[in-house]
Amino acid sequence: MKLHEYQSKRLFAKYGVPIPEGEVAETPAEARAIAEKIGGRVVVKSQVLVGGRGKAGGVKLANDAAEAEQLASQILGMDIKGLPVRKVLIDPASNIKEEIYLGITNDRAAGMPVMICSAAGGVDIEEVAKTDPDKIKREHIDPVFGLRGYQIRNLASGIDLPRALWKQFGKIAAGLHQTFKNTDATLAEINPLIIDADGELLAVDGKIDMDDNALYRHPDLEAMRDPDEDEESEKEAREHDLAYIQLDGNIGCMVNGAGLAMGTMDIVNFFGGSPANFLDIGGGAGPEKVAAAMKIILSDSKVKALLINIFGGITRCDDVATGILEAMKLVDVNVPMVVRLVGTNEEEGRALLEGSDMITATSLAEAAQKAVAAAAAA
Amino acid sequence: MKLHEYQSKRLFAKYGVPIPEGEVAETPAEARAIAEKIGGRVVVKSQVLVGGRGKAGGVKLANDAAEAEQLASQILGMDIKGLPVRKVLIDPASNIKEEIYLGITNDRAAGMPVMICSAAGGVDIEEVAKTDPDKIKREHIDPVFGLRGYQIRNLASGIDLPRALWKQFGKIAAGLHQTFKNTDATLAEINPLIIDADGELLAVDGKIDMDDNALYRHPDLEAMRDPDEDEESEKEAREHDLAYIQLDGNIGCMVNGAGLAMGTMDIVNFFGGSPANFLDIGGGAGPEKVAAAMKIILSDSKVKALLINIFGGITRCDDVATGILEAMKLVDVNVPMVVRLVGTNEEEGRALLEGSDMITATSLAEAAQKAVAAAAAA
Amino acid sequence: MSILINKDTRVVVQGITGKQGLFHATQMAEYGTQVVAGVTPGKGGAWVIDGKVPVFDTVKRAVEATGANCSLIFVPARFVEDAIYEAADAGVELIVCITEGVPISDMMRAKAYLENKPVRLLGPNCPGLLTPGESKVGIIPGHIASPGRIGIVSKSGTLTYEVIHALQQAGEGQSTCVGIGGDPVAGTNFIDVLEMFEADPQTEKVVLIGEIGGNAEEQAAEYIKANMTKPVVGFIAGQTAPPGKRMGHAGAIVEGGEGTAADKIAALQAAGVKVAKHPEEIPGLLG
């Protein structure tokens, strides 16, 4: 789950990171009022959960409150990479002398978080990492011993930060780490962390991605979820604890296991078809979950054929078969269904489905080919 | 630094450990009032920082408030192993069904704390450890990962605690660990942790020893220090950051380094003398500290000779010599002084003392023998 | 021979009285695995699986009483971290964690805890392992496999079943099938298992099943190039996955251009690994 810039920055501020004193507006009038309160020049920043807002015209500088109102009216309601802009953040404009990158993410290979810092902030840090790797300084954070003072000094020293700013930088780095740790984040970054004209550090942009698996520990953060982040159907899937991602194709896929779901998409593609979605019903899915999954797939009008590929392990084929039958009572299945059941309780599952109106398959290739053919024929 | 029973129990209670609802009295009248408030039978418990209170008559059961007042008047003002009783704790009397021992201390060899539990509580646990070691269950606590739930279950299971009490026991063990950790304790114990007639767990006695080196992190706990714990002179020594312990002999010893201070006491003893104290002036002691140390030693009227043994490492012999000269201006040195200076800046030190009225020595044996002789002659 | 488990492996199941735990413990027992104990705090003293398997309150007691040397974890995600520590401290040699949805931070701590302890963790979010004809520890359906010479190591559970199934159709049995799980931080990685297969006399050829996200496949490719004498066939799932979208497994995501299937396939091919376009191609590529 991703947090908006304004949500991320407020969390950072809670842990002692200095941020601009901005506020969020949902209407141009609100934007004007905030800009008046701030006084002087302000930035109007669209709050959408996607990168490249600036290039898309979603971040603008206003010289006064009237201009802020006018820009807000432009930006609110924009569509940036498919996401509607419903909120803008009005921040006082900063005089930027230097832009620093400061972020924490998990290093899978090391099995621990890593704090990353660069004097070349404000741009795509992955680009810097490729073109100028010496400009990136890293400190791994032991998952139990935490971020230590000397590690922060290593970073400050590594990017040649003026010594007068070390103390302030130390507080910001510690605050960022506290935020990362206490929110079970997978990414927490300040980019840029600026040195302003007064020589002070200020976090003018912020980003937090959270570990969905740890959200149960953070009901307050879960409540910050932006309902626009995902498609309606993806939200419904989440409510049923299903991993579902809508794509552009026309073959609906219902699979158990993330790897097999991806593999099924891949083989559909390999045989010339186009998957309409990724859907993993997860381990041990019962009939209710299967029925919910079918309903979600079929709610996508692009779907011309349905491919159900179940290899039973923790999931039992008879449970899946029961689920299919239940769903067929609740949902009007108006597309051809290709079903493949293999593994735990496969015979029971197949027996349950016998007599229903569906195409069956034994091998994965056969199932994929039949689904591709059915979709093409529709 | 040791905490009193009532202080320890209040800290435990802060971390969720159930304790009797008692209060502390400094006069018999207060004791009566508290006993009246509690109602029924109460225990009157002397609060002194020494073991064996019970055997010394410092813990008594009162049937009513009048008896509590009378017992308090007996106990208050008692002297238990040299310590005056200035406070009594009035606790409601408990109906004890079982007595459990539960404590945490540091295991030096393992380099980590260890939680110790036994169904044979209420008595000297070290005795149980010797006579019936199987009755003692231990779980080492990783200093960074902390006490885990399964470890508490291992203990509960190990002492065959009735399963109905596991949840309550889990909270108590976790609370004890939190207390231990958050106070930087070296010992935190509940003995006994009773199962009362209602089948509830209750911490009826408690003890916390803190790590003196960590007291700077706990000004609130430092404020709980009992001024009666140490001799006046020991308190003064602590104010000057000197390690001083008064003993019964007549040869005052001023030494740098704890090991050498003990070694000096040992050799005085070996040559037939009797050390009046342990005193380590510590590493890098300057003149003020040396002067304070001399003053403290000489404030003990039993001292008949003064043995100064300095082997300079981090401590500089010239600093010590300057300190001795300063002290001789401030303190009336009316006993013979034997001085031995060896090590860092020894020549400068010896030069400074030249001409003063003192006995010098080169070897440790010589210094000890001269001090013993001087004391015997006094 | 096989790797990690065999007919002598004695398994304690943590969370045996839960629905999934009991179902799969029963399946394992039926398969022939020595399921010697279960653990559920507060339920010690019970017996499950036709009254044949004793339940204990703690893993420590279970190990003391039954000599279990392998623990299988089915407890809910929020209890996994503690369950791992408990198993490790009770002295088992192998911990297999089936549970999915464990927070990354929990696993990073657990991994740090296990470092330099004489115990191996497999998973979490993995299907466990199967040594056909000897023992299964986890949820891989036993009846789809048979003993043979192919070792399988995989990030994905159900894809593993597909591959076993395809091998069976081609008449190839398996030495041991190991699911390492698809989470970003896992106890055992490809290289650990490849090393064991390289040393295992029964294993003649190896199938490696990866997926998008991270760079474990790239690291495996380097290892294979430098150290493996046995032929390896690979498959990478997620060639059609759009970047920035998490594909079910916490680890299966293409982030900032890293972790793509194309990169992984290229790395494996550069290491001499034949990479299948879909699972059913694998038997043919094994030769």
Added chain:
Amino acid sequence: MSILINKDTRVVVQGITGKQGLFHATQMAEYGTQVVAGVTPGKGGAWVIDGKVPVFDTVKRAVEATGANCSLIFVPARFVEDAIYEAADAGVELIVCITEGVPISDMMRAKAYLENKPVRLLGPNCPGLLTPGESKVGIIPGHIASPGRIGIVSKSGTLTYEVIHALQQAGEGQSTCVGIGGDPVAGTNFIDVLEMFEADPQTEKVVLIGEIGGNAEEQAAEYIKANMTKPVVGFIAGQTAPPGKRMGHAGAIVEGGEGTAADKIAALQAAGVKVAKHPEEIPGLLG
């Protein structure tokens, strides 16, 4: 030969701009120790000891710039834990911590951190080490010692000086003198050092100086009995210390009847160690 340090040891001093740090760094440099760098956060760029030793803000930079392989810690007690981690992460092989008064809980964490890292910690609350004629790292006065065949390992600083002094009077030089410190939790224990002395060709005989508290001397006795071929002479301080009173060193206390001098002396004697009644008896017992 010697153990732990020699003329090639390159020392970085953490806390070099403090009064004690600077005094002893200067003494060390005068003795001939290669004091190659100092560290004080915020003072990087300065030069100390007659402008010969550069000061850095971090140990990392100091090590990168000077190739230091040993760190000496003089920072105040509350900063010791962090200083140890910093030195370890910067890649030195030996950390010597002189600072006294470090909380036990800090040291327990630090010890856990260093476990299985390629670095040795000596101390805290120790006088450091001295290889006469080659290098001194710490505060042992150099001029009282001379090169020779006796290895010394000790819990106590000033007692070590006494013993060195007594050996000198008897015409015996030392291979290396190692102060392990008197705190309850220390980085290096008697056995670690005994093992090194046993392996060191220059060391022919060993002096072990213990004190009341804990059971490190008893463990050392067991080790000596089982593993040492070289003669060991012992001395235990605190024979006249009253129980329950902490004798200066955080570890020097007889608690619950454990850790008495009598027990330790008995254990050493049972291991064939001659135990001196006072320090000046030691040269005679070495034979």
